[in-house]
Amino acid sequence: METNKTFTMIKPDAVANGHIGAILDHITKGGFKITALKYTYLSPEKAGEFYAVHKERPFYADLVKFMSSGPIVAAILEKENAVADFRTLIGATDPSKAEAGTIRALFAKSIDANAVHGSDSDENAAIEGSFFFSAFEKF
Numbered sequence: 001m002e003t004n005k006t007f008t009m010i011k012p013d014a015v016a017n018g019h020i021g022a023i024l025d026h027i028t029k030g031g032f033k034i035t036a037l038k039y040t041y042l043s044p045e046k047a048g049e050f051y052a053v054h055k056e057r058p059f060y061a062d063l064v065k066f067m068s069s070g071p072i073v074a075a076i077l078e079k080e081n082a083v084a085d086f087r088t089l090i091g092a093t094d095p096s097k098a099e100a101g102t103i104r105a106l107f108a109k110s111i112d113a114n115a116v117h118g119s120d121s122d123e124n125a126a127i128e129g130s131f132f133f134s135a136f137e138k139f
């Protein structure tokens with residue numbers, strides 16, 4: 001299992017608000033190398049599949065609706081200790097609780113429209129990266 005990769009999405013709110021460039025800049029200045037990158041859209045079906053682990057949670061329907069409300073940017077990132085370091089860079093799920101200077105503190109408005117996704121384990125980073133990218137698209 002690789003420990004130097006994580007997966008991220010810039011969510012529909014951050015894309016719609018024009019933050020793609022600023023967030024990618026924050027990520028690269030944070031020491032992450034982008035090894036795959038895609039501007040794309042999740043249909044409700046695909047968003048439901050991506051977040052299947054949250055199927056039983058009360059916010060699942062809202063989450064699927066929000067994630068399919070507009071285009072997103074998907075990326076695989078490389079850095080030593082990638083998963084934990086990226087979660088530190090993005091801050092808490094609820095932006096009102098995110099530390100100052102984190103991506104969610106800077107660019108997110110609410111717990112559902114929280115600007116970015118970050119994988120929570122090495123295993124999920126690999127699964128999520130392969131959800132969006134073929135072997136030919138990972139560098």
Ligand code: GDP
Pocket residue numbers: 059062063092093111112113114116117118120
């Ligand atoms: P993350 O790993 O920090 O993204 O958080 P989770 O894996 O726990 O949840 C996945 C996503 O579901 C979050 O990024 C939020 O967009 C959304 N979410 C989590 N908790 C809530 C909640 O209580 N209400 C709503 N509306 N959305 C939530």
